[in-house]
Amino acid sequence: MAEAATLPARDVRQAMIRGFRSRCPRCGRGRLFRAFLKVVDHCSVCGEALHHQRADDAPAYFVILIVGHIVVPLALAVEVVFQPPYLVHLVLWLPLTVGLALGLLQPIKGAIVGCQWALYMHGFDPNAASEPHPPQTRSPEANR
Ligand SMILES: [Zn+2]
Numbered sequence: 001m002a003e004a005a006t007l008p009a010r011d012v013r014q015a016m017i018r019g020f021r022s023r024c025p026r027c028g029r030g031r032l033f034r035a036f037l038k039v040v041d042h043c044s045v046c047g048e049a050l051h052h053q054r055a056d057d058a059p060a061y062f063v064i065l066i067v068g069h070i071v072v073p074l075a076l077a078v079e080v081v082f083q084p085p086y087l088v089h090l091v092l093w094l095p096l097t098v099g100l101a102l103g104l105l106q107p108i109k110g111a112i113v114g115c116q117w118a119l120y121m122h123g124f125d126p127n128a129a130s131e132p133h134p135p136q137t138r139s140p141e142a143n144r
Contacts (some may be wrong), residue, residue, distance in 0.1 A: 019114025
């Protein structure tokens with residue numbers, strides 16, 4: 001962490017907001033995504049390398065967490081107050097759940113990429129050793 005201390009501090013909140021808006025965390029103007037969840041390799045405006053991002057499963061995890069905290073209390077409240085048939089629950093909560101999940105996935109991923117960029121995580125750290133491939137930790141013979 002000694003190398004990270006020499007790097008200039010980046011505004012994590014601003015980078016996450018820019019990412020949430022699907023914009024480059026550095027300049028806030030370039031597009032962050034080239035497809036629904038595919039991050040561009042470089043910002044088209046400032047040239048910042050964004051292919052270092054390693055959001056992996058985190059966006060899905062946070063989307064499930066957020067959507068679950070919205071839909072489950074609503075479904076429980078509707079059940080307790082109105083006790084509707086199950087078909088009404090299906091018609092209410094399935095579209096809401098799918099819509100919220102699809103609507104939040106890209107902004108949440110953008111915010112995570114912005115956070116990783118602002119904190120110099122993964123390849124965003126210029127002091128990190130650049131390796132084109134992850135180091136081989138086990139030889140094929142180790143599996144025998
Ligand atoms: Zn940019």
